[in-house]
Amino acid sequence: xxxxxxxxxxxxxxxxxxxxxxxxxxxxxxxxxxxxxxxxxxxxxxxxxxxxxxxxxxxxxxxxxxxxxxxxxxxxxxxxxxxxxxxxxxxxxxxxxxxxxxxxxxxxxxxxxxxxxxxxxxxxxxxxxxxxxxxxxxxxxxxxxxxxxxxxxxxxxxxxxxxxxxxxxxxxxxxxxxxxxxxxxxxxxxxxxxxxxxxxxxxxxxxxxxxxxxxxxxxxxxxxxxxxxxxxxxxxxxxxxxxxxxxxxxxxxxxxxxxxxxxxxxxxxxxxxxxxxxxxxxxxxxxxxxxxxxxxxxxxxxxxxxxxxxxxxxxxxxxxxxxxxxxxxxxxxxxxxxxxxxxxxxxxxxxxxxxxxxxxxxxxxxxxxxxxxxxxxxxxxxxxxxxxxxxxxxxxxxxxxxxxxxxxx
Numbered sequence: 001x002x003x004x005x006x007x008x009x010x011x012x013x014x015x016x017x018x019x020x021x022x023x024x025x026x027x028x029x030x031x032x033x034x035x036x037x038x039x040x041x042x043x044x045x046x047x048x049x050x051x052x053x054x055x056x057x058x059x060x061x062x063x064x065x066x067x068x069x070x071x072x073x074x075x076x077x078x079x080x081x082x083x084x085x086x087x088x089x090x091x092x093x094x095x096x097x098x099x100x101x102x103x104x105x106x107x108x109x110x111x112x113x114x115x116x117x118x119x120x121x122x123x124x125x126x127x128x129x130x131x132x133x134x135x136x137x138x139x140x141x142x143x144x145x146x147x148x149x150x151x152x153x154x155x156x157x158x159x160x161x162x163x164x165x166x167x168x169x170x171x172x173x174x175x176x177x178x179x180x181x182x183x184x185x186x187x188x189x190x191x192x193x194x195x196x197x198x199x200x201x202x203x204x205x206x207x208x209x210x211x212x213x214x215x216x217x218x219x220x221x222x223x224x225x226x227x228x229x230x231x232x233x234x235x236x237x238x239x240x241x242x243x244x245x246x247x248x249x250x251x252x253x254x255x256x257x258x259x260x261x262x263x264x265x266x267x268x269x270x271x272x273x274x275x276x277x278x279x280x281x282x283x284x285x286x287x288x289x290x291x292x293x294x295x296x297x298x299x300x301x302x303x304x305x306x307x308x309x310x311x312x313x314x315x316x317x318x319x320x321x322x323x324x325x326x327x328x329x330x331x332x333x334x335x336x337x338x339x340x341x342x343x344x345x346x347x348x349x350x351x352x353x354x355x356x357x358x359x360x361x362x363x364x365x366x367x368x369x370x371x372x373x374x375x376x377x378x379x380x381x382x383x384x385x386x387x388x389x390x391x392x393x394x395x396x397x398x399x400x401x402x403x404x405x406x407x408x409x
Contacts, residue, residue, distance in 0.1 A: 005112035008249045009303045016305065020252055021050050023277050031282040036069070036078030041284070052263070055252065055285070060261035060273060062287045063231065064316060067095035076100070080281055087280075091135040093230045099135055101142075102280040108135075108233025109248050110143025110226070116239040116246070116303075117224035118200040119173050121148025126166060126198065128154050128176030128184070129205070135230045136205065140175040143234070149173065156180055163193040170197040178203040178212055178223065185219060202226050202237075207311075227311060229288060232274055236308055241300040244307035251276050253306065254285070255294055258315040258402050259329030261285065269293045269400030271315035272308070289315050291400040317403040321348055322355045322384055328402040330381045334359070337377050340370065343396045346386070348405045355407070357386035366390035 004010050028046040031037040040059055049055055061079075069077035075084060075098040084090055087100035088107065101107050119125065125144045131137035131153055144151050152171055154162050162184060165171075174181055181201055188195040201216065201223040208225050216223045224238040227245055235253070236245035247253045254263050255270040264270040272290050276283045291314065295307040318327045331344050342362035349356050359378050363370060375388045 004303065005115040009112065009305070011304060013298070013304055013306075016249075020277065021052075021055075024049055024055070024252070024275070027275075027277045027279055027282045028284065030081070030279045031079075031284050033081040034076075034079050036073065037282075037284060039078075052252075052254070055275065056254065056256075056261060056263055058261075058285050060256070060285045060287045061283070063097075063229075063289050066097045066231075070096065070098055074098070079283075082280065089135075089138060091138075091230065092133050093135070097230070099230050100281060101135065101138060102278065104280075105142070106146035107142050108139040108228070109250055110139055110228070110234040111147040112249065113224075113226050113234045113237035114140075114143055114147050114149070114173075114175075114202055116237055116301075117202045117226075118222060118240075119144065119147060119149060119202070123149045123173050124152065124169055124171040125149045125173040125175055126152045126154055126162070126169075126171040128156050128162075128174070128180050131155050139228060139230075139233055140202065144173075144175065159184060159187045160191075163188055163191065163195070166195050166197065167193065172197055172199050174198050174201040174203075174221070174223075176201075176203065177206040178208040178216070179206050181216070181221075181223070182212065196220070200224075204228060225310065227308075231286065232276055232283060235272070235274060235288075236310075239299055239301040239303060243299055244295045245310050246299055246301075246303050246307050247305045249305065250278070253308065255292060255308070256287070257328075257332050257335075258291070258317065258400060259327055260332045261287075262332070266294050266296065267398070269312055269398055271400070287315070291315050293398075293400075312400060315400065317401060317405075319348055319403050319405045321357055321382075324382065324384055326357070326382050326384070326403060331359075331402040333381050334374065334377050337381075338370070338374055341374070342393050343398070345396050345401060346403045348403065348407055350407045357384065359386055359388045360391050360396060361388065362393045362396055363390045364393050 025047050032041045088103045089101040091099045127140050129136035141151050204226040227236045228234040236247050252275040254273040256273050258271045272288045274286050291312040292308040298304050345360045347358045371388050
């Protein structure tokens with residue numbers, strides 16, 4: 001557990017932070033050359049963005065906004081300065097969102113994630129992520145080849161052909177969804193085919209519950225989770241310590257209150273926001289729409305970067321109540337107007353065949369006047385009437401939910 005991909009993984013936290021924020025102003029200047037970023041950053045002294053506090057003042061770009069922006073200014077919404085022809089590959093994801101791949105050898109920054117999962121130069125990897133139009137297959141393909149592995153570009157499906165490839169090439173590694181790995185192994189067992197060469201796996205793109213983790217282990221496969229997106233590549237990855245996911249090098253990860261750009265307290269669940277330091281295609285505070293939380297301390301494996309708990313749900317909790325949309329940012333606005341409140345949670349139910357909502361808010365002490373004031377703010381912000389219940393601090397779940405829709409469908 002003391003073996004690392006490079007020295008970056010074991011440097012001190014202060015050294016890493018100093019390096020990231022020394023590089024950030026230059027990356028921001030590169031980003032501002034793209035028209036959309038230029039407009040968003042035009043009134044900001046980019047040289048002053050040198051720490052997390054100043055970074056948190058920059059606007060958040062929500063991934064959910066990208067499809068509309070890409071239609072307005074194709075292909076990249078004005079967030080990329082270079083022409084499409086300056087990149088190596090060009091992809092699309094549902095939305096549509098259009099993603100370019102840089103010409104760097106490890107364009108998606110995934111080689112170190114595979115190394116942490118036990119992959120080594122000279123290994124053969126069966127890559128079952130899709131190669132068709134979307135970047136998933138190429139994210140893991142280029143990462144494995146950057147590490148020095150040979151790749152079987154299998155894609156998903158066609159299990160009979162995959163059995164032939166596995167029996168011929170005897171790959172020691174697998175990359176793909178955990179679901180397809182189980183399908184492949186089950187189909188091989190039923191058909192009497194030999195997949196025993198596969199001993200390790202890097203899985204992503206779907207939930208990997210404890211039960212499936214234990215099943216893979218029982219079948220002799222050491223499988224590790226990788227968290228990434230089609231926009232950024234690998235964001236965080238699991239190591240042999242099996243304690244959370246380690247944030248990748250070369251990016252800055254923040255956890256913010258859903259619907260806002262405000263960082264939450266360490267340990268609180270919030271939305272993942274990423275700033276990448278790729279000068280070819282920088283992302284500045286891209287809000288992914290996924291929930292997670294920072295973990296205290298560093299990994300027992302010796303890697304010193306910050307850790308997140310992994311995927312903990314979706315941050316977009318927009319809910320229609322009595323015909324009106326209520327959004328997490330509105331709940332955040334209520335919190336901003338009443339700083340004496342701590343965690344807030346709007347619970348939506350049905351009462352007498354009508355929508356009803358109750359805002360639970362942590363407060364201590366909790367005078368009646370405060371409840372009345374919060375009720376008035378709730379109505380003013382959402383344009384809907386609802387109940388307010390003041391509860392003791394620490395009594396609401398730390399799950400990142402600003403809105404809990406408990407109506408039965």
